[in-house]
Amino acid sequence: MTLVLRGATLIDGTGADPVAGATVVVDGERIDAVGGRATPDDASEVLELEGCTLLPGLIDAHSHLGIAFEMQHHGHAGHLPAAEVAARVFAVCEATLMAGFTTCRDLGGLDGGIVATIALGLVEGPRIFPSGPAIAQDGGHATFMAPFSDCWCPLSIPGLVEGVTVATGPDEVRLAASKAFRRGATQLKVMVSGGVISLTDELEHTQLTVDELRAAVLEAEARNTYVTAHAHNSRGIQNGLAAGITCFEHGSFLDEETAAAMATAGAALVPTLTVTHVMATEHERWGLPPAIAARMEGVGERMVDAVKLARTAGVTLGSGSDLLGPHQEHRGLELVLRSEIEGPMAAIVAATATNARVLRADDRLGTVEAGKLADLVAVRGDPLAEPRLFDDPERVVLVVKGGVVKKDTRADSR
Numbered sequence: 001m002t003l004v005l006r007g008a009t010l011i012d013g014t015g016a017d018p019v020a021g022a023t024v025v026v027d028g029e030r031i032d033a034v035g036g037r038a039t040p041d042d043a044s045e046v047l048e049l050e051g052c053t054l055l056p057g058l059i060d061a062h063s064h065l066g067i068a069f070e071m072q073h074h075g076h077a078g079h080l081p082a083a084e085v086a087a088r089v090f091a092v093c094e095a096t097l098m099a100g101f102t103t104c105r106d107l108g109g110l111d112g113g114i115v116a117t118i119a120l121g122l123v124e125g126p127r128i129f130p131s132g133p134a135i136a137q138d139g140g141h142a143t144f145m146a147p148f149s150d151c152w153c154p155l156s157i158p159g160l161v162e163g164v165t166v167a168t169g170p171d172e173v174r175l176a177a178s179k180a181f182r183r184g185a186t187q188l189k190v191m192v193s194g195g196v197i198s199l200t201d202e203l204e205h206t207q208l209t210v211d212e213l214r215a216a217v218l219e220a221e222a223r224n225t226y227v228t229a230h231a232h233n234s235r236g237i238q239n240g241l242a243a244g245i246t247c248f249e250h251g252s253f254l255d256e257e258t259a260a261a262m263a264t265a266g267a268a269l270v271p272t273l274t275v276t277h278v279m280a281t282e283h284e285r286w287g288l289p290p291a292i293a294a295r296m297e298g299v300g301e302r303m304v305d306a307v308k309l310a311r312t313a314g315v316t317l318g319s320g321s322d323l324l325g326p327h328q329e330h331r332g333l334e335l336v337l338r339s340e341i342e343g344p345m346a347a348i349v350a351a352t353a354t355n356a357r358v359l360r361a362d363d364r365l366g367t368v369e370a371g372k373l374a375d376l377v378a379v380r381g382d383p384l385a386e387p388r389l390f391d392d393p394e395r396v397v398l399v400v401k402g403g404v405v406k407k408d409t410r411a412d413s414r
Contacts, residue, residue: 001044002027003403008049008378010034013056013352013367015345018384022054026374029402033370049378049410052397055348056368057102057126057375058390059355060331061270062249062320065128066109066161068092069326076144077153086160089114092328093125098407099331100396102375103127105187105320105359107228107249108134108142112184113159124406127375129359132180133165134189134230135173135216140166140207141195141230158183164191170215173208177219188220190245192229193236196279196295197324203252203295206236213243226360228270232299234258241265247358249320252276252299254306259313268358269310272322273337276300278330285327307341318358319350332390339387347387374403378410 003026010022012034025033025040039046068088069080093114096104103126110130118125133156139145142164145152156162165180167173177188192208194201201207213227220227221244228247229240234255237248241261247268254269262269280296310317321334338347356366364373378398381389389395399407 001403002032002040002042003374003400003405004039004043004046005049005054005376005378005400006039006046008052008054009382010054010368011345011348011383012369013349015349015353018053024054024368024376026400026403029374031368031370031372031374034368047398047405047408047410049398052378052380052410053383054368054376054378055383056352056366057377057399057401058100058332058335058351059103059105059319059359059366060096060101060321060334060351061105061318061355061358062272062322063096063104063106063331064109064163064322064324065089065092065096065104065106065125066114067163067324068328077155079155082157082160085155085157088326089161090123090125092326093118093123095329095393096331097124097126097399097401098396099329099393100377100379100390100399101126101331102377102399102401103129103355103359103361103365105129105131107131107189108163109161111159111162111180115184127365127401129186129361130184131187131189131228132183132185133162133176134191135167135176135208136164136191137207137212138166138168139200141191141193141198141201144199147200167212170211173212173215174219177216181219181223187225188216188227190216190227190229192240192245193232195230195232196299197292203232203299206233206239208239210239210242213240213245217244237262241267249322250303251306251310252303254309256309256313259309259315262310263314266316268316268318269306270318270320270358271303271307271338272320272334273300273303274330274334275322275324276303277333277337278323282327285325304341307338311342316354316358317350318355319347329393330391332393335390336388344384344387348383374400376400
């Protein structure tokens with residue numbers, strides 16, 4: 001099947017200037033040609049996109065599609081039936097794709113079961129790079145362990161969702177890593193600092209030892225993949241670098257010395273501006289206590305500073321939302337907030353080409369180029385002049401994933 005998309009202004013994800021009236025030819029699941037080529041005589045379908053901007057499918061490098069329920073249920077098995085958990089996960093996956101995000105890296109939640117289900121066509125959703133459960137220490141970030149009880153029964157539905165697993169010592173970390181990979185993880189996530197949504201730690205704490213982190217890295221390297229780390233503070237990042245970790249999430253309290261060390265090591269940073277913006281105002285909607293809002297104070301501003309510092313140091317900067325719960329409709333807000341710091345084109349490149357590189361999938365994703373997978377998104381309007389349109393899923397009028405049209409509301413939006 002040959003699909004032709006023509007008439008849109010093309011932003012190809014590389015940072016190059018937009019091209020007006022572009023034609024993109026899709027053959028099967030891949031892009032066959034880009035540019036001014038005439039429409040093939042054997043085209044199966046031609047989509048006219050005048051008034052739209054065509055982009056690579058957007059990528060969220062920090063998602064939690066599996067944590068699709070109120071957070072008070074996240075740390076406790078048995079509060080929700082498995083059927084409801086699955087239904088909520090499926091709904092969030094479909095909404096994510098319809099918002100223009102054709103790829104997500106899931107960092108604590110989903111395993112390979114949902115990837116297989118989407119591949120079978122039983123559920124609509126983005127391409128997912130799952131991490132399985134994040135690896136944490138006893139009482140560490142996201143474990144939600146009660147301070148005065150050793151009774152801990154986290155939500156765990158193998159084949160669907162498990163947010164976090166607790167490991168003590170390198171051997172337990174290796175076991176946790178092996179289980180994650182057995183269940184389809186494409187990379188690992190570890191917790192190297194305290195977090196905002198925590199009961200028994202602070203943002204400035206470090207977690208897991210260098211030896212424990214190194215055990216995770218060795219397991220990942222044995223499978224030709226990598227480890228990323230939840231890290232708000234620089235001490236945690238330094239520990240991760242010492243262990244060989246090559247990607248870090250949040251980086252809220254990044255300092256100049258650590259940014260330079262990251263750049264030297266070739267490590268990436270994935271800021272998560274959306275979660276700091278949304279959580280501060282919508283914590284009740286997420287099912288979080290008011291104390292969480294207080295923990296957020298100043299984090300957003302520091303993360304903005306961290307983005308600027310990392311960019312100056314030459315750190316690779318990805319893009320992630322870190323949205324949680326059933327209300328994940330603001331995934332595109334990350335591009336809006338990033339645009340305010342670096343400009344719309346930089347925000348687009350971060351959420352496409354750079355994220356593909358962070359995911360080690362830039363050979364097939366992230367840009368509109370011949371030979372790459374035909375993951376394409378058309379938005380009504382000009383995102384360089386109006387980046388806020390990314391935060392409105394209705395402005396996303398066309399979503400193509402692997403050469404298959406998943407959403408087409410062009411007629412509805414005129």
